[in-house]
């Protein structure tokens with residue numbers, strides 16, 4: 001059941017095959033109360049994150065990627081949100097932790113880079129102040145020192161003339177610089193885990209590449225474990241060690257980047273890849289090889305939620321398939337599909353564009 | 355919520371200097387409009403100052419004599435001239451900042467305003483400060499307790515307060531605190547027994563200039579009830595504004611960032627919510643100041659408070675044209691200048707308006 005680190009060579013440091021995960025998520029469920037009932041955004045996710053690795057979460061819009069990642073640090077807690085399950089991190093169970101406990105984790109051990117940096121930065125505060133605020137909150141340093149550290153951090157994320165630019169306001173920055181500033185805030189306290197929710201989606205293609213390079217190099221340098229949520233399989237191929245594919249609130253396939261991108265097992269993953277020109281581009285809004293759209297909330301069928309769109313539906317599919325390895329030689333590559341259980345030969349036409 | 359969004363939209367101005375210049379350029383225009391409207395409106399009201407003057411103290415005179423009297427006065431006051439000529443003459447005088455004389459008594463309009471305008475300024479600004487403090491505190495508390503009992507109570511009070519005839523509240527205040535309890539003076543601005551000789555006519559300022567600390571307490575005692583009366587309705591408005599604005603800001607993405615940093619609710623509120631949600635409130639403050647000035651006319655009358663409002667009411671009753679025109683002119687000027695200050699405040703609060 002637990003996803004162990006891959007035995008292949010693409011792990012972050014590749015040193016030990018049986019490392020302990022630093023973040024261990026079990027049966028995570030997130031539901032949003034709405035007027036028309038509860039929307040189950042995350043529907044029983046198990047996930048392990050290992051120190052220093054980059055784990056990408058991919059899936060169509062609405063598959064629950066944000067809901068899952070935000071619930072880890074309680075950023076979507078509220079009267080309309082129901083979160084259950086467990087997420088163990090440094091001896092704290094994050095899901096049931098009090099706000100006070102979570103505050104000591106947020107920003108210090110787990111930080112987040114948000115998608116829309118313009119909205120995510122306070123328009124009335126100087127950039128330097130917004131970075132320094134993160135530092136003074138978790139480190140015992142003077143305001144002056146924090147400011148210097150903030151300037152240093154802004155330089156580290158590639159903002160030119162950081163001492164001068166620390167005095168700027170967000171609206172005076174370009175989109176790329178804002179995302180760099182957001183990254184500076186998130187990494188200011190050298191967190192163990194960085195959650196990046198579509199950090200490049202709002203940016204131009206060239207800027208996207210720069211920000212990804214930055215994330216990757218800082219991640220290597222600091223040894224940060226990164227959970228990167230993305231629509232873009234190009235991003236996955238560029239920086240991820242492992243990939244989890246989400247569909248309708250569940251992880252339907254997980255494995256190393258190589259395994260998932262080049263030897264996908266789950267019919268959804270295969271359709272996703274087949275629909276994506278060149279395998280490593282952005283996931284298109286509609287998937288030509290998978291007709292239909294993901295079931296939302298209450299329409300979700302019993303059993304495999306991909307069944308309405310799946311070309312291979314079996315009688316077993318009326319029962320929910322569990323996420324498990326179907327490769328005796330590699331327990332790290334897992335998928336949730338009955339096809340693997342039954343070892344039925346699968347027609348290969350959906351991978352023809354590979 | 356759309357109102358909040360619309361009003362918080364940044365003004366399109368480059369520098370503070372340009373902003374002020376642009377606003378000040380509007381001043382003569384607005385004043386011209388105000389003067390024109392008041393000039394003709396006054397002359398639309400039946401009756402004339404000559405009649406009011408000519409009839410006064412005329413017991414025993416025949417109606418013919420009275421009429422002759424009135425005709426003579428009409429000529430003296432220049433009211434027999436064509437209306438447009440009168441208007442032109444007045445505009446010329448105003449452009450030289452000469453507001454003329456009251457028809458009753460021989461005081462210049464400027465000297466009458468010098469005596470009364472400071473009292474009104476004291477009243478409206480005290481009311482404004484009370485309203486802002488009350489409104490912001492209750493608005494923030496309501497937003498933080500959204501959907502809870504306290505929120506409903508505050509909202510109910512706010513709604514009632516600005517749908518209430520608040521001058522009736524003033525009368526009630528006089529009856530309870532002044533007449534029944536005897537805690538506060540009934541009317542006026544300062545008791546004559548204090549022998550207050552105005553320098554600037556701003557009591558607080560004069561108390562310092564003349565070293566008369568004994569003026570302060572009576573001044574506050576006289577001011578508090580009218581100022582509260584005036585403040586209540588505006589406070590209710592600000593409460594609702596602040597509540598909506600705080601709730602809107604709380605939903606903004608940068609609040610999630612603040613939470614991600616590990617800030618607690620108190621620091622999020624004080625460091626990230628308050629200033630951001632003050633923007634739309636500041637914008638309406640300038641406009642609300644207008645209704646505050648309007649309200650001061652009634653409040654001053656109810657409390658016999660010697661301000662411009664009181665002056666204006668008696669001037670209208672007496673058809674004292676020049677005084678009415680001058681008083682409205684002064685109040686309009688006060689309104690415009692306050693709005694310039696509000697613009698500057700907004701500009702200081704929101705860096706997005708400043709040039710990169």
Ligand SMILES: Nc1ncnc2c1ncn2[C@@H]1O[C@H](COP(=O)(O)OP(=O)(O)OP(=O)(O)O)[C@@H](O)[C@H]1O
Pocket residue numbers: 032033034039040041059060061062063064065066067068231296297
């Ligand atoms: N605050 C909310 N209230 C109600 N429903 C919500 C809320 N947030 C998310 N949802 C619903 O939960 C589901 C999962 O949303 P989520 O934002 O996690 O998707 P996502 O995978 O991040 O999509 P995207 O790629 O568009 O960001 C969607 O059906 C969405 O409509």
Ligand code: SF4
Pocket residue numbers: 266267268304305306307308310311312313314316317321336337338339
């Ligand atoms: S479990 Fe069945 S329906 Fe679901 S993906 Fe596999 S074959 Fe398709």
Ligand SMILES: [Mg+2]
Pocket residue numbers: 065066067197
């Ligand atoms: Mg999302």
